[in-house]
Amino acid sequence: MEGGFITTKFNYILGWARKFSLFHYPFVTACCGMEYMSAACAHFDLDRFGAGWTRFSPRQSDMLLVVGTITQKLAPVLKTVYDQMTEPKWVVAFGACAVSGGIYDNYAVVQGIDRIIPVDVYIPGCPPRPETVLDALVKLQEKIQNQEHEWRWKKRKY
Amino acid sequence: MTTRIQKEARQESLLLNMGPSHPAMHGTIRIMLELDGEKILNSEVEVGYLHRGFEKTCEHRTYFNLLPYTDRLNYVSPLINNLGYVMTMEKMLGIEVPQRAQYIRVIMSELSRIADHLTCLAAMAMECGAFTVFLYKIKAREFIWDVIERTSGARMTTSYIRIGGVKADLHSGWKEDLKKAITETRKVLKDVHGLLDKNKIFLNRTRNIAVVSPEMAINYGWTGPCLRSTGVYYDVRKAHPYLVYDQLDFEVPLGERGDNYDRYLVRMKEMEQSLRIIEQAMAKMPETSAPEELMTGGVEPAVAIQASRNKRLEENIKLSPNLEGSEKVRYRDILTSDKRYIIPPKEDTYTTIEGLIRHFKFFMKGHGIRPPRGEVYFSVEGGNGELGFYIVSDGTDRPYRLHLRAPCFHIVSALEKMINGHYVADIIPTFGSLNMIGGELDR
Amino acid sequence: MEEKKVLEDLTQEFKDSIREIYSQFGDNSLLIERDSLLEVIKFLGGEPYKFTMLLDLTCVDYIGQKERFQMVYHLFSIDNNLRLRLKVPLHEKDASIDSLTSIWKNANWLEREVYDMFGVQFKGHPDLRRIFMYDGFEGYPLRKDYPLKKRQPRIKFRK
Numbered sequence: 030m031e032g033g034f035i036t037t038k039f040n041y042i043l044g045w046a047r048k049f050s051l052f053h054y055p056f057v058t059a060c061c062g063m064e065y066m067s068a069a070c071a072h073f074d075l076d077r078f079g080a081g082w083t084r085f086s087p088r089q090s091d092m093l094l095v096v097g098t099i100t101q102k103l104a105p106v107l108k109t110v111y112d113q114m115t116e117p118k119w120v121v122a123f124g125a126c127a128v129s130g131g132i133y134d135n136y137a138v139v140q141g142i143d144r145i146i147p148v149d150v151y152i153p154g155c156p157p158r159p160e161t162v163l164d165a166l167v168k169l170q171e172k173i174q175n176q177e178h179e180w181r182w183k184k185r186k187y
Numbered sequence: 188m189t190t191r192i193q194k195e196a197r198q199e200s201l202l203l204n205m206g207p208s209h210p211a212m213h214g215t216i217r218i219m220l221e222l223d224g225e226k227i228l229n230s231e232v233e234v235g236y237l238h239r240g241f242e243k244t245c246e247h248r249t250y251f252n253l254l255p256y257t258d259r260l261n262y263v264s265p266l267i268n269n270l271g272y273v274m275t276m277e278k279m280l281g282i283e284v285p286q287r288a289q290y291i292r293v294i295m296s297e298l299s300r301i302a303d304h305l306t307c308l309a310a311m312a313m314e315c316g317a318f319t320v321f322l323y324k325i326k327a328r329e330f331i332w333d334v335i336e337r338t339s340g341a342r343m344t345t346s347y348i349r350i351g352g353v354k355a356d357l358h359s360g361w362k363e364d365l366k367k368a369i370t371e372t373r374k375v376l377k378d379v380h381g382l383l384d385k386n387k388i389f390l391n392r393t394r395n396i397a398v399v400s401p402e403m404a405i406n407y408g409w410t411g412p413c414l415r416s417t418g419v420y421y422d423v424r425k426a427h428p429y430l431v432y433d434q435l436d437f438e439v440p441l442g443e444r445g446d447n448y449d450r451y452l453v454r455m456k457e458m459e460q461s462l463r464i465i466e467q468a469m470a471k472m473p474e475t476s477a478p479e480e481l482m483t484g485g486v487e488p489a490v491a492i493q494a495s496r497n498k499r500l501e502e503n504i505k506l507s508p509n510l511e512g513s514e515k516v517r518y519r520d521i522l523t524s525d526k527r528y529i530i531p532p533k534e535d536t537y538t539t540i541e542g543l544i545r546h547f548k549f550f551m552k553g554h555g556i557r558p559p560r561g562e563v564y565f566s567v568e569g570g571n572g573e574l575g576f577y578i579v580s581d582g583t584d585r586p587y588r589l590h591l592r593a594p595c596f597h598i599v600s601a602l603e604k605m606i607n608g609h610y611v612a613d614i615i616p617t618f619g620s621l622n623m624i625g626g627e628l629d630r
Numbered sequence: 631m632e633e634k635k636v637l638e639d640l641t642q643e644f645k646d647s648i649r650e651i652y653s654q655f656g657d658n659s660l661l662i663e664r665d666s667l668l669e670v671i672k673f674l675g676g677e678p679y680k681f682t683m684l685l686d687l688t689c690v691d692y693i694g695q696k697e698r699f700q701m702v703y704h705l706f707s708i709d710n711n712l713r714l715r716l717k718v719p720l721h722e723k724d725a726s727i728d729s730l731t732s733i734w735k736n737a738n739w740l741e742r743e744v745y746d747m748f749g750v751q752f753k754g755h756p757d758l759r760r761i762f763m764y765d766g767f768e769g770y771p772l773r774k775d776y777p778l779k780k781r782q783p784r785i786k787f788r789k
Binding site for chain 1: 206207208209210214215235236237238239240243244255256259262263306321322325326328329332342343344625626
Binding site for chain 1: 763777779780782784785787788
């Protein structure tokens with residue numbers, strides 16, 4: 030069996046299948062939630078990218094969309110939700126507060142969710158326009174396409 | 188950490204946790220229930236998952252700098268929070284706002300109120316299963332946000348209403364955009380009335396659930412549409428009229444029973460009244476004192492900068508009406524004439540030395556807006572009720588203490604009592620009809 | 631019913647408990663002693679004043695002064711359309727005051743918020759614990775001597 034050709038083709042097909050059927054879990058807290066609702070509804074549609082279905086359970090979704098400010102009180106909950114998701118999973122930080130704490134630099138806000146969980150795509154903006162969200166989704170899809178998929182049984186170290 | 192409900196629960200009942208991250212798109216709140224089958228015996232609500240330290244942050248920012256923080260409080264109707272803060276400051280400083288700016292403020296705040304009610308009812312209907320209503324209302328909200336975006340530059344968090352007036356005049360062609368938004372909203376409201384008003388399923392889920400009596404509502408400090416649904420007539424726009432509300436003609440709808448259905452109906456009727464207010468304000472708005480002809484003639488920017496090096500420039504500079512640099516003529520209508528509290532127009536800043544100094548001193552640490560010592564409280568009618576700001580000033584350029592009277596806080600504190608005795612499935616429409624906004628509840 | 635009449639009646643009834651009545655920017659405020667708070671409120675809640683709604687309950691920290699905390703109550707009467715502000719100063723060493731939960735139900739959460747942010751104790755409150763911050767948070771954030779950026783993380787950070 031030609032290891033190189035078959036595995037790369039299989040990787041390509043797996044990437045194609047995964048990127049066009051993303052089930053996302055919106056972890057919505059604050060103002061960016063309004064722009065998330067706009068991006069998911071009729072004017073700027075998320076469904077035409079294959080990512081329209083919102084799965085309200087972490088075990089059934091493969092993309093965690095962290096929307097809005099994460100406070101110190103909520104941080105353990107976010108970590109628990111991330112741990113409950115099954116492989117493969119991707120994380121998108123939506124909005125300035127999730128990326129780096131936003132305009133809140135005080136005792137109560139976590140300065141960016143990458144202090145808690147690993148992040149794949151960062152969406153800046155306060156709140157970001159829906160076109161930015163769609164652009165980020167396309168970038169994530171490119172990343173998934175070109176990723177080395179773990180269809181062999183491999184353990185990942187954190 | 189044991190919560191109150193864990194200590195009080197009986198041995199044989201089930202404890203259920205509707206955790207902070209749950210599908211109801213209102214915000215992060217934790218509801219803990221003690222159940223006997225599906226019936227709720229006891230409940231406890233935990234808030235604070237979006238506490239962002241607004242009040243403490245405001246003590247470290249100047250009065251002008253903290254305007255963006257007020258946008259993000261009640262984020263579905265951001266212009267009303269802006270308005271509340273700015274009018275409190277104007278009460279303290281004693282500033283007069285020109286008429287055109289007042290009408291613009293009324294239009295913007297009514298548009299925000301419509302957006303607030305649309306979002307609240309859309310989420311409530313979606314959780315009861317009516318997904319179409321959600322899509323229709325978000326579509327209508329997009330048209331409203333288009334109007335706000337073409338005037339102020341941002342869809343949601345705009346910081347458009349400033350101390351002394353508004354930031355920029357309405358864009359050219361605002362009448363057509365506003366008319367389109369109004370017709371689309373009326374279409375959507377008509378459709379939703381037909382879909383939900385006499386719908387058997389919706390009525391079964393919302394009629395006679397979570398009934399609140401007027402005495403209980405007043406005791407809990409409720410204001411806004413939730414209080415009016417119990418039958419008490421109190422609206423800040425009628426009781427303590429601010430801006431030009433006393434010259435406009437509108438009704439305040441009241442409910443009868445104080446259940447979920449009444450809260451839904453009161454909000455639907457209020458949207459219709461807000462549309463009436465916008466149409467009247469559109470008709471009554473005073474004309475701008477800088478007609479369009481003035482803006483078309485003028486010198487080119489490059490020529491103007493060159494000429495101003497030799498002498499002070501008297502002619503207008505030819506720029507687009509909404510862009511910064513062509514605003515000096517329009518400042519008469521939209522901002523107060525008291526020069527201490529507003530940013531000078533860009534023509535002055537870049538071409539004269541007095542303008543430059545004034546601009547510099549406005550933003551310099553220690554200078555800028557410095558109100559007299561004392562304290563003040565002022566409230567406006569927000570989407571949820573009476574939104575009040577209490578500011579204590581000690582004479583410097585930063586507030587000593589800024590406190591927000593959040594209407595949501597009082598409404599949600601009654602949730603525990605309201606859902607006792609009902610089923611688990613009744614929590615969803617009840618919680619949706621209260622319109623809890625996380626940013627305002629937790630500050 | 632006018633505001634002036636309410637203030638006159640109050641001064642007549644509670645001569646020794648009221649320290650000061652002043653008006654600023656169009657609002658009327660009263661500075662009263664801590665022990666007479668419940669009586670004043672019961673007096674105002676009855677006929678004909680009918681101040682039946684508690685609009686707001688908050689606290690201001692005047693660090694450096696002997697009476698460090700000052701509780702501020704905003705009362706409202708729907709029937710007469712009147713607003714009133716009551717202020718009660720508290721000493722730093724003895725920062726406690728009677729709770730209003732027996733009169734108004736929303737005082738429950740409002741007083742929990744003041745306890746959480748300032749550390750003021752309320753006598754007679756059924757369930758006084760933190761509402762915005764989490765268990766294990768030490769200190770009272772809104773006091774002037776708590777620094778703005780002092781973080782107390784709940785879980786271990788990655789970087």
